[in-house]
Amino acid sequence: MATPEVARDDLVRLPASRTRSPWREIRALVARRVALGVVTLFLVTVVVFAATQVLPGNAAYAVLGHSATPQAISALEKEMGLDRSAVSQYWSWFSGLFQGDLGKSLANGEPVGSLIGPRLENSAFLVAVSGAIGTAIGVLLGLWAALRRDKPIDHVLSVTLLALTSLPEFVVGIVLVLVFASVLFHVLPAVAVLSPGQAPWDAPKLLILPTATLVIVTVPYLFRMVRAATIEALESEYVEMARLNGLSPLRVLVRHALPNAIAPTIQVIGLNFLYLAGGIVVVEFVFNYPGIGQGLVNAVSDRDIPIIQFTVLVLAAFYVFMNIVTDVIALLATPRRLFR
Amino acid sequence: METHLEDATPDGIDRQQFLKRASAGVLGAAALTGGLGADRAFAALTKAAAQPKRGGTLRCGFAGGSDTDTVDGDNVVNNMDFARVYQLYDGLVAYDENARVRLQLAEELTPNKNATSWTIRVKPGITFHNGKDLTADDVLFTLRRIVDPKKPLIGAPTLAFLDLKNAKKLDKRTCRIPCHAPFGSFVDTLPNYTYFIVPVGFNPKRPVGTGPFKFQSFTPGRQSTFVRNGDYWDGPPYLDKIVMTDFADEESQINALLAGQVDVINFLSAPSIASIKGGGANVNIAAGASLLQFTMRVDAKPFNDVRVRQAMRLIIDREEMRRIVFLGHGILGNDLFAYWDPVYDHSLPQRHQDIAKAKSLLKAAGQENLTIEFVTAPMGQGAVQMAQVLAQQAKKAGVNIKLRQLTVTNFFGPNYLKWVFSQDTWQYFPYFPMVAFSSLAKSPANETHFADPTYAKLYKQGLATVDAAKRKAIAHEMQRIDYEKGGYIIPFFPPTIDAYSKKVHGLREGKTGVPFNQHNYKKVWID
Numbered sequence: 001m002a003t004p005e006v007a008r009d010d011l012v013r014l015p016a017s018r019t020r021s022p023w024r025e026i027r028a029l030v031a032r033r034v035a036l037g038v039v040t041l042f043l044v045t046v047v048v049f050a051a052t053q054v055l056p057g058n059a060a061y062a063v064l065g066h067s068a069t070p071q072a073i074s075a076l077e078k079e080m081g082l083d084r085s086a087v088s089q090y091w092s093w094f095s096g097l098f099q100g101d102l103g104k105s106l107a108n109g110e111p112v113g114s115l116i117g118p119r120l121e122n123s124a125f126l127v128a129v130s131g132a133i134g135t136a137i138g139v140l141l142g143l144w145a146a147l148r149r150d151k152p153i154d155h156v157l158s159v160t161l162l163a164l165t166s167l168p169e170f171v172v173g174i175v176l177v178l179v180f181a182s183v184l185f186h187v188l189p190a191v192a193v194l195s196p197g198q199a200p201w202d203a204p205k206l207l208i209l210p211t212a213t214l215v216i217v218t219v220p221y222l223f224r225m226v227r228a229a230t231i232e233a234l235e236s237e238y239v240e241m242a243r244l245n246g247l248s249p250l251r252v253l254v255r256h257a258l259p260n261a262i263a264p265t266i267q268v269i270g271l272n273f274l275y276l277a278g279g280i281v282v283v284e285f286v287f288n289y290p291g292i293g294q295g296l297v298n299a300v301s302d303r304d305i306p307i308i309q310f311t312v313l314v315l316a317a318f319y320v321f322m323n324i325v326t327d328v329i330a331l332l333a334t335p336r337r338l339f340r
Numbered sequence: 341m342e343t344h345l346e347d348a349t350p351d352g353i354d355r356q357q358f359l360k361r362a363s364a365g366v367l368g369a370a371a372l373t374g375g376l377g378a379d380r381a382f383a384a385l386t387k388a389a390a391q392p393k394r395g396g397t398l399r400c401g402f403a404g405g406s407d408t409d410t411v412d413g414d415n416v417v418n419n420m421d422f423a424r425v426y427q428l429y430d431g432l433v434a435y436d437e438n439a440r441v442r443l444q445l446a447e448e449l450t451p452n453k454n455a456t457s458w459t460i461r462v463k464p465g466i467t468f469h470n471g472k473d474l475t476a477d478d479v480l481f482t483l484r485r486i487v488d489p490k491k492p493l494i495g496a497p498t499l500a501f502l503d504l505k506n507a508k509k510l511d512k513r514t515c516r517i518p519c520h521a522p523f524g525s526f527v528d529t530l531p532n533y534t535y536f537i538v539p540v541g542f543n544p545k546r547p548v549g550t551g552p553f554k555f556q557s558f559t560p561g562r563q564s565t566f567v568r569n570g571d572y573w574d575g576p577p578y579l580d581k582i583v584m585t586d587f588a589d590e591e592s593q594i595n596a597l598l599a600g601q602v603d604v605i606n607f608l609s610a611p612s613i614a615s616i617k618g619g620g621a622n623v624n625i626a627a628g629a630s631l632l633q634f635t636m637r638v639d640a641k642p643f644n645d646v647r648v649r650q651a652m653r654l655i656i657d658r659e660e661m662r663r664i665v666f667l668g669h670g671i672l673g674n675d676l677f678a679y680w681d682p683v684y685d686h687s688l689p690q691r692h693q694d695i696a697k698a699k700s701l702l703k704a705a706g707q708e709n710l711t712i713e714f715v716t717a718p719m720g721q722g723a724v725q726m727a728q729v730l731a732q733q734a735k736k737a738g739v740n741i742k743l744r745q746l747t748v749t750n751f752f753g754p755n756y757l758k759w760v761f762s763q764d765t766w767q768y769f770p771y772f773p774m775v776a777f778s779s780l781a782k783s784p785a786n787e788t789h790f791a792d793p794t795y796a797k798l799y800k801q802g803l804a805t806v807d808a809a810k811r812k813a814i815a816h817e818m819q820r821i822d823y824e825k826g827g828y829i830i831p832f833f834p835p836t837i838d839a840y841s842k843k844v845h846g847l848r849e850g851k852t853g854v855p856f857n858q859h860n861y862k863k864v865w866i867d
Contacts, residue, residue, distance in 0.1 A: 055750075056750050056753045056754060056755070057749055057750060057752070057753025057754060058753075061749070061752060061753050061754070062406075062408055062749060063408050063417065064417065064494070065408070065417040065418055065752065066417075066752055066785075067417070067494050067534075067784070067785070068752075068756075069497060069784050071492075072492065072494075075491075105407060107406070107407035107408045107560065107561075108407055108408060108409065108410075108560040108561075110560070115407075174591065177595050177599075178595075181595060181598075181599040182594070182595040182596075182598035182599045182619065183598065183619065186598075186599055186600065188599075189599060189601055190592070190595035190596050190598070190599035190601060191401075191587075191592050191595060191596040191599075191601055193563075193585050193596075193601070195563055195583075196557070196559035196562050196563055285588060285589060285592075286589070286591075286592060287592065288585075288587055288588065288589070288592045288596070290562055294588070295561075297588070298406055298407045298561055298588075299407065301406065301747070301748075301749050302406055302407050302408055302749070303749065304407060307407075
């Protein structure tokens with residue numbers, strides 16, 4: 001973690017040439033990163049498509065199942081367009097994208113958009129809620145622990161959270177279910193099954209345990225980063241200088257320590273959201289939640305290429321987007337330039 | 341129950357008589373409860389009190405589904421499709437609780453003297469969900485739809501015998517179908533899950549059948565809902581609605597049941613029985629006769645030598661495998677299929693493990709210290725565990741089995757039916773349809789590549805025989821060949837284990853391996 005440069009706004013005035021707005025730099029950064037992001041997305045879809053070609057079997061086998069005959073398989077492969085060359089199949093999917101045609105599921109013929117749309121909405125909501133709650137808890141706990149560093153409560157918190165973060169996600173999820181839903185107590189739902197058409201925000205009770213699982217898994221890392229960054233900021237020379245100058249502890253914390261702790265914290269918050277985007281696969285499995293993770297697992301199992309391609313594209317786009325946003329916010333939060 | 345308890349009122353009886361009667365009554369009640377056991381007496385009382393209740397929604401949390409889910413009664417693919425189609429449709433015939441084939445929509449289903457023509461007449465007064473009457477036209481439409489050469493459905497190969505082009509409608513409810521060749525096993529073929537009757541002009545997107553429940557909604561891979569058919573020809577069901585949700589994982593099925601979010605769950609593993617019962621739910625352990633057999637290719641080394649096949653069948657300790665994998669549940673097998681078929685030969689001596697004989701057979705075949713690969717996949721509860729136990733048991737005879745585990749999708753991919761030493765799983769089929777399906781040269785699911793000409797000749801004879809006793813004799817001759825020379829090892833028929841909430845009544849077990857007696861919810865009710 002880079003040591004933030006000293007904020008000298010109260011002490012020294014820099015010449016005007018160094019006070020230009022950061023927005024130009026940010027615009028340039030975003031443009032560059034978006035261009036790279038698009039290239040990344042393209043490469044990702046190519047690699048994933050290549051992977052589906054390597055897997056044994058295809059959607060025709062999945063649809064016909066156990067009772068397939070060779071004639072039925074080849075007839076269905078033709079219908080699905082799986083008898084074309086790999087390049088031709090990829091190109092037809094790719095060019096379809098630009099016309100707004102996401103394709104049809106090979107498993108059941110439904111349009112990809114109508115299958116993935118609701119799942120995406122469900123997962124996005126779960127990620128947003130878990131991310132928000134996890135961020136709030138992680139930051140507040142981290143700040144609190146930093147202010148009480150080396151006191152017993154700080155040690156207890158650190159050790160407990162370290163233990164929790166070493167548990168795999170499905171263990172956390174299953175333990176929560178066994179304790180609160182199916183064995184010890186029966187106060188919360190054991191699975192988070194939404195009916196088709198039911199919005200996740202209309203069934204908040206179902207989301208309690210999945211959200212708790214994701215929060216438990218992501219809070220510890222954020223907590224440790226916030227605590228460490230805050231402690232480092234609190235122990236820096238300029239903070240001591242500010243204290244010696246007679247500023248109140250709260251003002252010291254908020255005006256001088258926090259701004260320097262924010263940048264690394266933003267990075268971690270961003271990383272947490274990225275982790276959540278991938279981690280929901282396990283949570284959706286444990287809780288039978290109809291999200292995009294469950295959709296992807298089903299699609300891979302059924303070799304449903306249009307679904308796989310579009311799901312991966314969406315997830316990769318989210319990764320690229322979050323990376324850009326995180327870097328921009330970190331840039332804005334790093335007080336290297338003057339904003340006045 | 342002692343009746344004089346009810347008579348005994350303090351008025352009009354003197355104290356002595358009252359005490360005498362009262363104590364006799366108390367003793368009688370004590371005898372009743374003591375004799376039966378307190379909770380069985382309670383159960384007897386509550387059972388007598390439990391009357392079917394109209395209404396309610398049955399929530400099912402079922403495994404076996406995926407995005408390939410369908411509601412087309414003639415194109416069932418995965419295990420959860422069974423659950424759906426049994427609500428929407430009926431067949432001409434159906435399995436009863438004991439896996440016997442019984443008439444359902446058909447009133448008559450009879451062959452001519454040499455099984456070269458079949459007459460089908462449907463029962464009167466049966467309507468589809470759209471109000472249309474069931475007629476012979478619908479039967480012919482269904483059969484033709486299945487074998488349509490432009491888009492043959494799953495059940496097409498087994499109907500190849502029917503000459504549907506020359507089928508004739510005799511009257512509103514009757515039709516006659518000639519056959520290209522004698523087809524004596526037509527009745528036994530029909531209760532298969534791929535021959536439900538649909539109306540003329542059937543549209544899979546708006547499925548209509550004659551079944552006890554009507555279609556309401558369907559999202560593949562997620563959920564489907566069905567509502568009560570008040571005009572069901574066999575008496576309307578008690579339930580108002582059934583909701584079936586796809587579950588990918590047994591753990592979440594069990595948790596959902598114990599948390600009260602679903603009422604019935606299916607396809608569970610034996611080790612889960614104790615925790616489900618402990619959690620306050622009921623478990624059905626159906627002694628089904630679905631297959632989970634080992635397969636040996638009779639045309640590949642080393643199994644092309646019949647002595648090696650026979651040795652393998654003697655290496656297995658069937659009772660031990662059943663105990664380890666299924667905790668002792670399930671029916672012991674004798675390497676023969678179609679256990680519930682009246683033609684099953686129960687007289688053939690039950691095989692047990694015989695390591696000495698197995699070793700001598702292997703030696704005679706020059707295959708001592710054989711090393712061989714076995715391909716397995718989690719195709720059903722206990723499948724992989726069975727393979728693991730097999731590998732352990734085989735060591736005793738000097739056979740070294742190397743296990744190779746694939747995912748289910750990979751297993752049933754392009755290499756399916758090519759594995760030399762492997763497994764497979766099927767629902768229950770009667771004998772002749774199972775032979776057609778698995779043990780003839782052109783069979784669609786011939787894992788063992790069995791192609792014995794004598795066997796095939798006997799099969800043809802059996803198809804042309806209408807007399808039940810003569811067919812049974814032929815079947816017994818064929819089973820002798822299965823027993824001596826076949827490529828299957830059928831150590832037992834695995835149990836079908838399902839579970840349900842205590843507030844659900846009327847569920848039966850069934851014997852075909854399809855949960856809840858072929859997902860029969862017609863007489864099920866909820867407290």
